[in-house]
Amino acid sequence: MPEKPTHWRRAAAGLVLFGVAFGFVEAAVVVYLRTIYEPVRRQLRPEQPAGELFPLIAKDQIPSMPPEARRLPAVEAAREAATMVMLAAVALVVTGDRRLWLPAFAVAFGTWDLFFYVFLKVLIGWPATLLTWDVLFLIPVPWAAPVLAPVVVSLTIIGGGLMALRRTVHMRPLHWCGLTLGSLLILVSFMWDFGNITAGGLPHPFAWPLFAAGEALGVGAFLHAVLKSTAHGRLSMGQS
Numbered sequence: 300m301p302e303k304p305t306h307w308r309r310a311a312a313g314l315v316l317f318g319v320a321f322g323f324v325e326a327a328v329v330v331y332l333r334t335i336y337e338p339v340r341r342q343l344r345p346e347q348p349a350g351e352l353f354p355l356i357a358k359d360q361i362p363s364m365p366p367e368a369r370r371l372p373a374v375e376a377a378r379e380a381a382t383m384v385m386l387a388a389v390a391l392v393v394t395g396d397r398r399l400w401l402p403a404f405a406v407a408f409g410t411w412d413l414f415f416y417v418f419l420k421v422l423i424g425w426p427a428t429l430l431t432w433d434v435l436f437l438i439p440v441p442w443a444a445p446v447l448a449p450v451v452v453s454l455t456i457i458g459g460g461l462m463a464l465r466r467t468v469h470m471r472p473l474h475w476c477g478l479t480l481g482s483l484l485i486l487v488s489f490m491w492d493f494g495n496i497t498a499g500g501l502p503h504p505f506a507w508p509l510f511a512a513g514e515a516l517g518v519g520a521f522l523h524a525v526l527k528s529t530a531h532g533r534l535s536m537g538q539s
Contacts, residue, residue, distance in 0.1 A: 307464050313393050314403055314460075318410025325382070325411065326418035332375070333423075339368050353432055354499045355441070376437045386411060394464075405460030409453040416446055432502050435489055442489035443496050445505055452485060455514065459521050467528060474524040481517025484509055 340347060343360050361369055390403035419425050426433065426446045435442040435449055462468070470478070488510040492503050 322414030402460040402463035405456040409457035477520025484513030
């Protein structure tokens with residue numbers, strides 16, 4: 300059974316502080332990328348309103364882009380991978396216990412993603428609403444969804460991560476299955492329309508039912524583990 304950090308609040312505060320600061324760095328990078336991307340977009344899609352992400356530049360249009368711009372998708376995908384490594388490393392360093400790495404990573408990742416949108420709104424007034432579509436990741440294929448979806452995921456994993464840092468949560472195989480399946484359903488909802496988006500089409504309606512099923516399954520599995528852990532703890536105290 301993993302022991303909770305003596306100063307779990309300090310660990311949580313460090314993770315949140317890093318996530319907020321890293322969220323600003325991410326937002327600043329996107330501001331720079333949009334500045335670079337805008338002239339290319341105007342050249343290839345002059346009819347597209349300024350500030351609109353979709354439709355994306357299609358694969359067959361990439362050869363007509365300037366050489367320096369053609370490298371950007373690969374560079375951006377590598378940067379995204381490096382970002383995940385940084386968040387994972389910080390989570391491990393802050394907790395000092397690999398068994399607490401996952402909840403720590405959830406707090407750092409969720410805070411980073413949430414404040415990324417907060418700072419984009421402050422810096423450039425984007426997104427216009429929570430239903431504005433965004434490209435979330437490029438690995439292994441483009442993920443896309445209304446901003447509301449990743450915000451819900453961020454809030455969910457921050458809450459779950461903080462709860463797991465504060466107290467021991469006994470995750471049994473059934474709980475892990477529910478959490479994993481729920482996460483996969485959410486990922487599938489994000490990647491559901493990647494073929495159309497990659498081809499330069501406008502996003503089709505988001506797969507909200509699939510997303511909601513994933514959220515419900517993952518949250519339900521975690522909360523069931525929390526309740527079982529609480530009951531087990533009370534039983535142990537009663538027997539001591």
